[in-house]
Amino acid sequence: MELDGRTALVTGASSGIGAATAAVLAAAGCRLVVTGRDEHRLTEVAERTGARSVVADLTDPAQLRLVAEAAREADLLVHSAGVGWAGDLAAMPPDSVAGLVALNLTAPVLLTQAALPGMSRRRRGHVVFVSSIAVVGVRDEEVYAATKGGLRAFAASIRFQAAARGVGVTTVFPGAVRTPFFGNRGRPYTRGFPRMVAPAAVAEAVLDGVRRERGEVFVPRWLSAAARLHGAFPGAFHRAARRAG
Ligand SMILES: NC(=O)c1ccc[n+]([C@@H]2O[C@H](COP(=O)([O-])OP(=O)(O)OC[C@H]3O[C@@H](n4cnc5c(N)ncnc54)[C@H](OP(=O)(O)O)[C@@H]3O)[C@@H](O)[C@H]2O)c1
Structure with missing residues (x-):
């Protein structure tokens, strides 16, 4: 999809990948709506990108509806808001389980539901989901x-x-x-592998995915080999991952 002049809504835009994505979309000529919880950081992003800001907690149904209103007008919807939780599943409070599901899964589903009719009517639009390589299974990060x-x-x-x-x-x-993802979840990233990349690298992958209509994009790219290996040989992948620690 050509981005110049299109309306884009970015969730999780007050920090990290969402903030970096807002910056590249603004540079590509999008008219932006940015959303997040932290008013101060969100306002800074909005000022830098010329965006309209909507402060909202996406786990709160009434606040989610406000963002859904904005989603109805969007040509591009980027779901970046998300939180992590790491530790022994037995110690995970039920509220944390519900919070992760509400923000990471339910909110993108409901916002996509709100956005699709308008995109379909206009016969143009694009939805981007920020998932994670964690889909192959990660110790202590089950939920x-x-x-x-x-x-x-x-x-x-x-x-x-x-x-x-x-x-x-x-x-x-x-x-x-x-x-700040790892700090926010309360457990730092300690693995040497995969190496950390800058949020701008993910933002560029979002842009490339939209422009080239890519279905799935891995950042860094070589991670797609790990995902393919996991898909083809789940048992061997699991054994190798256990050995790697
Ligand atoms: N960092 C990584 O290594 C990594 C790897 C794979 C996938 N991801 C995914 O990438 C996405 C962005 O993460 P990030 O690394 O950019 O982390 P981040 O810097 O912590 O940003 C998370 C964003 O989500 C927003 N958010 C958190 N709780 C919210 C709530 N209840 N309602 C509305 N917004 C909420 C935050 O808003 P406030 O700050 O305003 O609260 C912030 O804008 C997430 O979906 C994450 O799962 C991250």
């Missing part, structure tokens, strides 16, 4: 990985009706990205 796997399946499924209506769908699978 997070499940929300990201759910997002992948939702995207692959909605693609059928979207394609029939001239709307593109891209799912982006980052490895480890240098953002």
Whole structure:
């Protein structure tokens, strides 16, 4: 999809990948609506990108409806808002389970539901889901990985009706990205592999995915080999991942 002059809504735009994506979309000529919870950081992003800002907690149904209103007008919808949780599943509070599912999975589903009719009517549009390489399974991140796997399946499924209506769908699978994500979840990133990339690398992958109508994009690209290996040989992949620690 050509981006100049199009309206784009970016969730999670107050930080990290969402903020970097807002910057590249503004540079590509999009008229932006940015959303996040932190008013101060969101306002800074909005001022830098000439965006309209909507402060909202996407786990709150009333606040989500405000963002859904904006989604109805969007040609491009980028779902970047998300949180992690790492630790022993037995110690994960039920509220944290519900919060992860509400933000990482339910909110993108409901916002896509709001956006698709308008995109279909205009016969142009694109939806980008920020998933994660965690879809291959990550020790101590079961619920997070499940929300990201759910997002992948939702995207692959909605693609059928979207394609029939001239709307593109891209799912982006980052490895480890240098953002406040790990600090916010309360456990730092300690693996040496995959190496961390800058949020701008993911933002460029989003742009490329939209422009070239790519279905799935891995960042860095070589991670697609890991995902293919996991798909083809899940048992061997699991054994290798266990050995790697
Ligand atoms: N960083 C990584 O290594 C990595 C790897 C793979 C996938 N991802 C995915 O990439 C996406 C962006 O993460 P990031 O790395 O950019 O992390 P980040 O810098 O922590 O940004 C997370 C964004 O989500 C927003 N958010 C959190 N809770 C929210 C809520 N309840 N309602 C509305 N917005 C909420 C935050 O808003 P406020 O700050 O305003 O609260 C922030 O804008 C996430 O979906 C994450 O799962 C990240």
